[in-house]
Amino acid sequence: MKIFDTLSQKEKEVVKNNMVRIYLCGVTVYDDSHIGHARTIIVFDTLRRFLESEGTKVKFVQNFTDIDDKIINRARTENTSTDKISTRYIDRYFVEFDKLNVKRADSYPKATEYIEKMIDLIKGLIDKEIAYVSNNGVYFAVSKFKDYGKLSKKKIDELIAGARVEVDETKHDPLDFALWKFANDQPNWDSPWGKGRPGWHIECSAMSLEELGNDFEIHGGGRDLIFPHHENEIAQSEAFTGQNFAKIWMHVGMVTIDGVKMSKSLGNTKTVEYVLQKWGPNIIRLFCLAGHYSKPIDYSEDMLKETITKWRQVENAYAEISNPEKDDTVLLQHPNIMEKAIRPRIEEELNRFHDALNNDFNTSLALNSFFSVVDEINNLASAEYIAKSVAGYLLPVFTKMMNILGLKISEITKEENDEIGKMIERRKIFRDEKRYQDADNIRKQLLDKGIILIDHKKRTLWMKQENIGN
Numbered sequence: 143m144k145i146f147d148t149l150s151q152k153e154k155e156v157v158k159n160n161m162v163r164i165y166l167c168g169v170t171v172y173d174d175s176h177i178g179h180a181r182t183i184i185v186f187d188t189l190r191r192f193l194e195s196e197g198t199k200v201k202f203v204q205n206f207t208d209i210d211d212k213i214i215n216r217a218r219t220e221n222t223s224t225d226k227i228s229t230r231y232i233d234r235y236f237v238e239f240d241k242l243n244v245k246r247a248d249s250y251p252k253a254t255e256y257i258e259k260m261i262d263l264i265k266g267l268i269d270k271e272i273a274y275v276s277n278n279g280v281y282f283a284v285s286k287f288k289d290y291g292k293l294s295k296k297k298i299d300e301l302i303a304g305a306r307v308e309v310d311e312t313k314h315d316p317l318d319f320a321l322w323k324f325a326n327d328q329p330n331w332d333s334p335w336g337k338g339r340p341g342w343h344i345e346c347s348a349m350s351l352e353e354l355g356n357d358f359e360i361h362g363g364g365r366d367l368i369f370p371h372h373e374n375e376i377a378q379s380e381a382f383t384g385q386n387f388a389k390i391w392m393h394v395g396m397v398t399i400d401g402v403k404m405s406k407s408l409g410n411t412k413t414v415e416y417v418l419q420k421w422g423p424n425i426i427r428l429f430c431l432a433g434h435y436s437k438p439i440d441y442s443e444d445m446l447k448e449t450i451t452k453w454r455q456v457e458n459a460y461a462e463i464s465n466p467e468k469d470d471t472v473l474l475q476h477p478n479i480m481e482k483a484i485r486p487r488i489e490e491e492l493n494r495f496h497d498a499l500n501n502d503f504n505t506s507l508a509l510n511s512f513f514s515v516v517d518e519i520n521n522l523a524s525a526e527y528i529a530k531s532v533a534g535y536l537l538p539v540f541t542k543m544m545n546i547l548g549l550k551i552s553e554i555t556k557e558e559n560d561e562i563g564k565m566i567e568r569r570k571i572f573r574d575e576k577r578y579q580d581a582d583n584i585r586k587q588l589l590d591k592g593i594i595l596i597d598h599k600k601r602t603l604w605m606k607q608e609n610i611g612n
Contacts, residue, residue, distance in 0.1 A: 143193075143500045145360070146436060148368060148391040149293050149376075153502055157359055157389060161199045164190065165350040165388070167363035167371070168250070170207040171231035172216045174413040175238060177441055178404055181430040182364050182394040184548065185505070187244045188431060189360075189392075191546045192499050203353045204247040205346060206232055208254050209329065209339060224329050228252075238414040242423045243548045251349040253340065257331050259348040260340045263382055264321045264333075272381045273321055275335050276312035280322040285315055287377045293391060294369035319343060319374050343374035350388075351379060361388035365395055365436075395438040412441060422610040424456075424549050425449050431505040431547065450610055452513060456544075459519040460551050461596060461605035463540060466533030473529050484522065484532060488539055491515050495543060505547075512543045526599060552592075552606045562593055566602055569595075 144153040156162060166186050169179050183204070193200050207213075208228035217224045232252075240246075264280055267273035272286045284290050284298075291298060298317065320341035322333060330337045350361070363372065372391065379387040396403065399410040417426050428449050433439040473479065491511040498507035519536055522528055528536075544550070554562075565584050572581040585595055588604070596603040 143196075144502055145390050145392050146502050147389075148393050151295075154390050156193075158193075158198050161201055162193055162360065163201045163354040163358035164203065164360045164362065165346075165354055165358060166202070166204040166247075167346055167367055168204040168206050169231075169235065170210050170212060171228045171235065172210065172213040173231065174415060175231075175235055176404065176414060177412045177417055177426075177430075178364065178397040180239075180242060180414050180417070180426060181397050181439065182362075183239065183244055184242065184427055184430040185394050185435045185503075186362055188427075188505060188546065188548055189503055190245065191548060192503075195542065195546050200248075201354065202245075202247045203249045203251065203350065205349050206235075206250060206252045207342065207345060208232070208252045209345075210342065214329075228254075234415075238418060241418055242414070242426060243550050245548075249353055251353060253345040253349070254329075256345065256348045256352065257340065259352050260322075260344045261333050263344060263348055263351075263378065266382045267321065267378060270381065274314065276314075277324075278312055279320050279324050279338060279341075280335055281313055281318040282321055282374070282378055282381075283314060284317045284319070284377065287381050289380075290317075290377050291373065293373045293376055296369065319370065321378065343371055344378060346371070347375050347379045347382075350375075351383070356383050356385045356387070358388055360390045360392055362392040362394070365393045368393060392435075394435050395433075398438055398440045400442065401440055420610075421446055422608050424453055424608060425610055427548050428453065428509070431509060434506055435503055452516075453610070454607065455513070455516050455520060456549070457551060457594075457605050457607060458596070459516045459523075459540065461603050462523040462528050463519055463533040463537045465603050466528045466530050467600075468530060470529040470531050472527055473531065476527070479527065480532065480535070484518075484527075485535065487518055488515060488536065491518070492539055492543075499546075509547070512547065515540060515543065523596075523598075552608045554606050562588065562604055566595070566604065570602065 143156045143158075145156055146152070147154045164186065166183070168183075169175055186202075186204075190200050190202050206228070209224065213224050213227050217227045220227070236246075264273060267282065268275070268280065271283075273280055273282050321344045322335060322338050322340060324336050324338040326337060330339055350358070361372070361375075368391075376387050398404065399412065402408065402410060404411045421429075425446055429441075429446060430439070432445075432449075491514045495508050495511040495515075498504040498511065515536075519528075519540065522532065522536075565588060569581045569584040572578070572584070588595060592607045592609055594605050594607055596605065
């Protein structure tokens with residue numbers, strides 16, 4: 143498997159020795175997560191699912207930034223503690239991303255749990271004379287790290303112009319960044335240099351090095367983190383360890399809204415809570431995977447409406463292969479259809495699916511192959527070819543693709559299943575008795591429950607449609 147590495151600007155093979163270690167920069171928990179966060183997290187969730195489906199062991203770490211000026215300001219505004227603010231939004235994160243069918247990470251380190259590790263890192267950098275203490279805090283001396291700028295590919299003067307540089311006359315250089323900020327107000331922690339709080343960048347270095355060690359396989363996040371966050375992570379981590387920090391830097395493109403960058407000041411952000419209520423988890427996952435992960439993607443209501451039609455086809459395909467004919471009579475009439483038609487077409491698309499994901503994780507092409515398999519299943523169903531053994535071959539392929547993409551058919555309880563079965567039986571009786579109005583009434587009753595009937599020559603199937611697009 144190859145992934146484009148932002149640092150080397152070329153595709154690099156993912157090393158799969160005993161384990162693939164992935165660190166994903168998570169959210170700062172001062173507000174609701176939005177569709178931009180969702181895209182990045184869904185891309186990496188799908189990457190992890192694919193690696194695991196190939197038999198690769200993955201250690202997946204995603205942090206929470208739970209101490210930050212934004213969190214402090216929010217707590218002051220609400221006259222509460224930073225702990226209560228961060229806990230509220232961490233709890234909300236898990237509720238929402240569980241609904242998005244995102245697998246839980248192996249570890250969710252919080253910055254406040256790693257203060258001692260950060261202090262150790264800063265001590266080491268001071269000892270190496272790569273960091274220094276000023277009147278306002280401890281700073282990393284950018285000029286002491288000769289490779290600074292290697293990730294963002296900018297020159298030092300460009301970086302100075304583009305950096306979010308805090309005004310501090312005690313810094314040796316305008317580009318030097320804070321490792322520790324002195325602060326007497328709460329929350330603060332003791333350090334050898336005085337009470338204060340960690341800088342943003344040192345948090346991720348401490349957490350990733352402690353959780354994954356040096357030279358781990360993939361470090362990821364949104365493209366907006368390339369500079370200064372990831373650039374500074376590299377500088378302080380490699381200056382401290384003297385070793386390579388991460389093998390591959392994988393960055394996900396931004397989500398725009400009708401062509402405009404999402405911004406709270408513009409009021410055009412779409413929260414995860416909103417998109418879940420309006421579109422549901424499967425449509426959102428399909429949207430987030432529809433374009434190449436490294437490119438921007440535009441949130442469009444029209445595009446999402448079109449995706450509903452595709453999802454209905456997925457639901458239909460699942461209904462057909464999960465409730466096939468009980469025998470293989472159709473194969474007696476067409477004895478060569480499996481080996482000469484069905485299996486070659488499905489295997490071709492499955493190979494394309496895997497090739498797409500192995501080639502810089504092209505989920506857009508992978509989705510094309512998935513929908514080709516869905517179309518093939520529905521065409522076979524229309525031709526009455528879904529015999530028992532045909533479904534037995536198709537269902538595992540379909541299920542594997544669904545699991546990798548993180549898609550999930552709406553579940554139904556045993557009680558609902560029994561009730562639907564009885565209603566379909568009554569409808570059959572009415573149809574046999576030519577009581578078509580009564581039969582149509584049952585269809586409408588089921589439709590009101592989100593149940594769609596699929597009539598075949600010898601039987602009637604049903605499927606539960608996800609309630610979306612309202």
